[in-house]
Amino acid sequence: MALKHAPLTLKLAIVALGMFGFGFALVPLYDVFCDLTGINGKTATTAATAEAAVIDLSREIVIEFIARPNKQMPWLFKPEVTRMKVHPGEIHIMNYLAENPTQRLIIGQAVPSVSPGQAALYFHKIECFCFTQQHLAGGENMLMPLQFYIDPALPSQFSTITLSYTLYDVTSAWEGTAASAQLGE
Amino acid sequence: MSAVVTDHEHEHHDHRPSGIKRWLYTTNHKDIGTMYLVFALIMFFIGGSMAMVIRAELFQPGLQFVEPNFFNQMTTVHGLIMVFGAVMPAFTGLANWMIPIMIGAPDMALPRMNNWSFWILPFAFLILLGSLFMPGGGPNFGWTFYAPLSTKFSGDSTALFVFSVHIMGISSIMGAINVIVTIFNMRAPGMTWMKMPMFVWTWLITAFLLIMVMPVLAGAVTMVLTDKYFATSFFDAAGGGDPVLFQHIFWFFGHPEVYIMILPAFGIVSSIVPTFARKRLFGYSSMVYATASIGLLSFLVWAHHMFTTGMPVFAELFFMYCTMLISVPTGVKVFNWVATMWRGAMTFEVPMMFALAFVVLFTIGGFSGLMLAITPADFQYHDTYFVVAHFHYVLVTGAVFSIIAAAYYWLPKWTGYMYDEKLGQWHFWCSLISVNLLFFPMHFVGLAGMPRRIPDYALQFADFNALISVGGFLFGASQLIFVWVLVKCARGGQKATARVWEGAEGLEWEIPSPAPYHTFDTPPEIK
Numbered sequence: 001m002a003l004k005h006a007p008l009t010l011k012l013a014i015v016a017l018g019m020f021g022f023g024f025a026l027v028p029l030y031d032v033f034c035d036l037t038g039i040n041g042k043t044a045t046t047a048a049t050a051e052a053a054v055i056d057l058s059r060e061i062v063i064e065f066i067a068r069p070n071k072q073m074p075w076l077f078k079p080e081v082t083r084m085k086v087h088p089g090e091i092h093i094m095n096y097l098a099e100n101p102t103q104r105l106i107i108g109q110a111v112p113s114v115s116p117g118q119a120a121l122y123f124h125k126i127e128c129f130c131f132t133q134q135h136l137a138g139g140e141n142m143l144m145p146l147q148f149y150i151d152p153a154l155p156s157q158f159s160t161i162t163l164s165y166t167l168y169d170v171t172s173a174w175e176g177t178a179a180s181a182q183l184g185e
Numbered sequence: 186m187s188a189v190v191t192d193h194e195h196e197h198h199d200h201r202p203s204g205i206k207r208w209l210y211t212t213n214h215k216d217i218g219t220m221y222l223v224f225a226l227i228m229f230f231i232g233g234s235m236a237m238v239i240r241a242e243l244f245q246p247g248l249q250f251v252e253p254n255f256f257n258q259m260t261t262v263h264g265l266i267m268v269f270g271a272v273m274p275a276f277t278g279l280a281n282w283m284i285p286i287m288i289g290a291p292d293m294a295l296p297r298m299n300n301w302s303f304w305i306l307p308f309a310f311l312i313l314l315g316s317l318f319m320p321g322g323g324p325n326f327g328w329t330f331y332a333p334l335s336t337k338f339s340g341d342s343t344a345l346f347v348f349s350v351h352i353m354g355i356s357s358i359m360g361a362i363n364v365i366v367t368i369f370n371m372r373a374p375g376m377t378w379m380k381m382p383m384f385v386w387t388w389l390i391t392a393f394l395l396i397m398v399m400p401v402l403a404g405a406v407t408m409v410l411t412d413k414y415f416a417t418s419f420f421d422a423a424g425g426g427d428p429v430l431f432q433h434i435f436w437f438f439g440h441p442e443v444y445i446m447i448l449p450a451f452g453i454v455s456s457i458v459p460t461f462a463r464k465r466l467f468g469y470s471s472m473v474y475a476t477a478s479i480g481l482l483s484f485l486v487w488a489h490h491m492f493t494t495g496m497p498v499f500a501e502l503f504f505m506y507c508t509m510l511i512s513v514p515t516g517v518k519v520f521n522w523v524a525t526m527w528r529g530a531m532t533f534e535v536p537m538m539f540a541l542a543f544v545v546l547f548t549i550g551g552f553s554g555l556m557l558a559i560t561p562a563d564f565q566y567h568d569t570y571f572v573v574a575h576f577h578y579v580l581v582t583g584a585v586f587s588i589i590a591a592a593y594y595w596l597p598k599w600t601g602y603m604y605d606e607k608l609g610q611w612h613f614w615c616s617l618i619s620v621n622l623l624f625f626p627m628h629f630v631g632l633a634g635m636p637r638r639i640p641d642y643a644l645q646f647a648d649f650n651a652l653i654s655v656g657g658f659l660f661g662a663s664q665l666i667f668v669w670v671l672v673k674c675a676r677g678g679q680k681a682t683a684r685v686w687e688g689a690e691g692l693e694w695e696i697p698s699p700a701p702y703h704t705f706d707t708p709p710e711i712k
Binding site: 004005008009012013015016017018019020021022023024026027030031034037039041042070109111117118166168169170173 | 294295358361362365366369370396397398399400401402403404405408416419422423424425427430433434437438495496497500
């Protein structure tokens with residue numbers, strides 16, 4: 001009796017297991033989808049190679065800079081200027097100021113977001129403090145540079161692009177990996 | 186080997202353990218169905234008493250009875266219990282009881298798994314309810330457990346929440362596999378696909394939805410667990426994850442889930458309306474196709490829960506149109522129910538009354554759903570009491586009313602006695618009036634901007650909220666009449682005939698009332 005039902009039961013169980021896997025597969029699928037379309041406003045996490053692009057002098061794009069530390073992050077964090085006008089293709093350098101007012105070492109990770117989201121694909125960073133984790137000892141401050149250009153292929157409907165950074169405290173995660181690295185040795 | 190198995194089966198037929206062991210060891214689909222239904226009723230009252238706490242707190246503006254944190258736990262656990270503890274087990278119970286009888290099978294295909302899928306369920310809810318008594322309290326992030334609320338800002342009870350959802354998921358998946366295998370392999374000869382009763386069809390499609398999406402929910406809670414306790418960053422922006430991803434995964438499960446909770450209701454109403462209209466169901470095959478297309482479309486609409494997360498306009502339009510498209514097959518169903526009643530010789534016994542209320546009130550819930558589907562309008566309605574009104578119309582006057590209708594409809598078949606018609610009518614009218622007093626004004630306060638899941642509100646909403654709370658208490662009290670009817674009917678009363686209802690059609694009405702412990706050991710003949 002039961003054997004008669006085994007093949008179908010097995011198939012359905014495999015479907016269920018497959019869907020469990022699919023739930024996890026949604027994570028990379030989501031990232032790939034967002035990378036391709038840029039719809040969630042995420043910029044690339046690695047440096048763009050500086051192209052000798054033509055500079056489009058015919059139009060100016062307003063870039064707005066927003067910086068905010070996450071609620072749990074004690075650093076002071078702000079852009080040097082909040083607004084600049086650039087021609088597409090021009091390479092610019094912008095500095096962000098960070099200060100650690102506490103007495104201990106804190107490691108920060110900045111996560112960028114571009115609005116409108118579709119413009120993220122055209123915002124190229126040659127160098128960014130967000131590519132790596134930033135270490136700052138207690139009471140210290142530093143300038144964190146960002147080198148970028150706007151792709152001349154930027155569609156004409158975009159005249160203002162807002163780049164926002166949220167800064168997270170990742171000290172505990174870093175200590176965790178350091179500890180496990182030590183254990184590994 | 187086969188001889189041994191046969192001997193064992195013979196022994197099983199003659200011998201039935203008594204007392205608690207009968208219920209613990211049973212593999213009989215009727216016993217398991219009964220246990221599911223009783224369990225669902227208990228959960229309905231536990232979840233309902235949490236709703237009473239919510240309504241007591243919201244009776245007046247300001248904080249009177251409970252702390253905001255406890256209020257949040259009540260909204261969260263009320264949702265979880267009603268969805269996973271009341272509505273879904275009630276439908277599984279009805280499936281266990283009725284599907285084998287309706288297709289002329291002796292039992293479910295996998296009876297031992299059936300026993301297991303029920304008996305893990307009480308433990309899941311013990312874990313969930315137990316977490317309320319932990320220091321810091323139980324889950325308080327809403328039944329949708331959005332990250333980062335559930336990953337960064339939740340209490341230590343989150344692990345218990347995750348494990349209880351895992352167990353509920355395993356239980357539902359096993360139940361769904363059982364239903365599919367039973368329907369595929371055990372139909373009586375001559376019971377072709379297009380002769381199956383609508384309840385069987387709707388449950389078959391529901392079961393497919395269950396095995397497709399419950400594992401995704403299990404994945405989502407697992408990611409919450411590892412994000413919270415094992416330093417992964419699925420939903421943590423600092424580590425490269427994305428909290429919006431959580432909503433995509435959750436609603437990929439969550440939208441088919443709402444059809445899991447309504448398709449069997451469609452099947453129940455499609456059984457009851459023809460019986461009391463004394464006509465065949467109008468447009469049977471269109472009902473089947475409509476159910477299947479609702480099932481398929483349910484996978485393409487999930488992001489209508491997320492219009493305000495900042496999606497591109499194209500995606501918002503896509504999900505808006507897909508959502509509106511679902512109203513077409515749903516409209517087909519409502520049309521067919523009305524057409525079945527058209528010029529029928531209708532009588533209005535309690536099951537029919539609840540089914541009629543279902544048709545009208547579920548349609549109201551459907552219309553408010555259409556309003557919510559309109560992207561620009563949704564920005565105003567999002568997270569207000571309008572949404573609460575919408576999903577309570579489709580889940581309480583929809584799913585719960587259909588379950589109550591089913592209970593009245595099949596109760597004589599289960600117990601062998603007629604229920605008390607007069608008490609049943611009292612139950613119906615009290616429920617109907619109080620449920621509308623409870624949920625209809627929520628539309629108004631929602632449109633006026635009262636946010637959901639908040640223990641306090643602006644003074645302008647005070648009068649409506651007092652009304653809503655009164656409706657809530659009355660609706661809760663009305664359900665005690667239901668318990669009274671059930672207990673009375675189980676204890677005795679007027680003997681039910683085999684057919685019970687004059688216009689009833691189907692195999693379940695060919696067997697005596699109460700249904701014998703074993704039915705269709707030899708397959709029936711299907712005309």
